Amino acid sequence: MKKDNCYKAVFIRHGQSEWNKTNQFTGWTDVDLTEEGRAEAKKAGAALKQAGYHCDLAFTSYLQRAIKTLHLVLGEMDQLWIPEHKSWKLNERHYGALQGLNKTDTARKYGEEQVKVWRRSYDVAPPPLATDDPRFPGRDLRYAQVPPSVLPAAESLRDTEMRVLPYWQEQVAPWIRQGKQVLIVAHGNSLRALAKHIKQISKEDIVDFEIPTGVPLIFEFTADLTVIRDYYLYQEKTT
Numbered sequence: 001m002k003k004d005n006c007y008k009a010v011f012i013r014h015g016q017s018e019w020n021k022t023n024q025f026t027g028w029t030d031v032d033l034t035e036e037g038r039a040e041a042k043k044a045g046a047a048l049k050q051a052g053y054h055c056d057l058a059f060t061s062y063l064q065r066a067i068k069t070l071h072l073v074l075g076e077m078d079q080l081w082i083p084e085h086k087s088w089k090l091n092e093r094h095y096g097a098l099q100g101l102n103k104t105d106t107a108r109k110y111g112e113e114q115v116k117v118w119r120r121s122y123d124v125a126p127p128p129l130a131t132d133d134p135r136f137p138g139r140d141l142r143y144a145q146v147p148p149s150v151l152p153a154a155e156s157l158r159d160t161e162m163r164v165l166p167y168w169q170e171q172v173a174p175w176i177r178q179g180k181q182v183l184i185v186a187h188g189n190s191l192r193a194l195a196k197h198i199k200q201i202s203k204e205d206i207v208d209f210e211i212p213t214g215v216p217l218i219f220e221f222t223a224d225l226t227v228i229r230d231y232y233l234y235q236e237k238t239t
């Protein structure tokens with residue numbers, strides 16, 4: 001939607017997931033939303049409706065916590081009918097061999113500093129999954145169309161940016177330039193990677209940049225997609 005020469009996009013990190021709640025490294029593990037996560041998604045949709053938002057099309061990942069959040073948001077907005085595009089390129093950052101481990105236990109074992117580097121640094125990837133690990137994405141039917149050589153076994157934020165950014169530039173940005181309002185429901189780190197580019201956050205400052213679950217983050221752009229401002233529709237805690 002183009003209002004007063006202002007081009008807009010809405011980003012939402014999925015609502016609280018089962019593994020957000022149990023504090024486990026999640027990445028590409030396809031965990032469900034919790035009851036609280038579903039409530040967060042509905043609250044986001046109701047707030048967007050209340051604020052008069054209409055979305056022309058929506059984008060999400062291949063992971064159910066994002067897809068279900070999108071549907072709960074659109075349901076509240078009475079806009080379940082809009083076109084939606086799913087891509088593995090919007091998936092969460094792949095957490096490699098850390099997936100499934102408890103974050104507090106891992107910090108006790110390897111130290112807080114090391115875990116902070118794995119979680120928030122720009123260019124350090126966690127230890128990779130072995131390619132014969134049953135959790136390797138090449139063994140999952142949903143990625144059957146993706147060449148195994150491009151499927152990750154672990155990703156740094158930089159690696160995530162390298163897959164998310166071309167998707168943004170080729171599949172999403174052209175719609176915004178045409179004046180369409182887009183809704184992107186994705187993940188803490190795939191959205192951090194995108195925000196790093198859009199807001200031109202340095203690799204030093206991205207370490208402290210967090211996105212809370214289930215709260216609409218609105219971007220307003222000029223016609224050439226320079227950010228005018230960005231803000232949360234309301235304030236909420238970070239999960």
Ligand SMILES: O=C(O)[C@@H](CO)OP(=O)(O)O
Pocket residue numbers: 020024025026027028092093095119188189
């Ligand atoms: O576990 C994950 O995949 C992510 C997002 O929940 O966690 P972190 O906060 O470590 O980026």
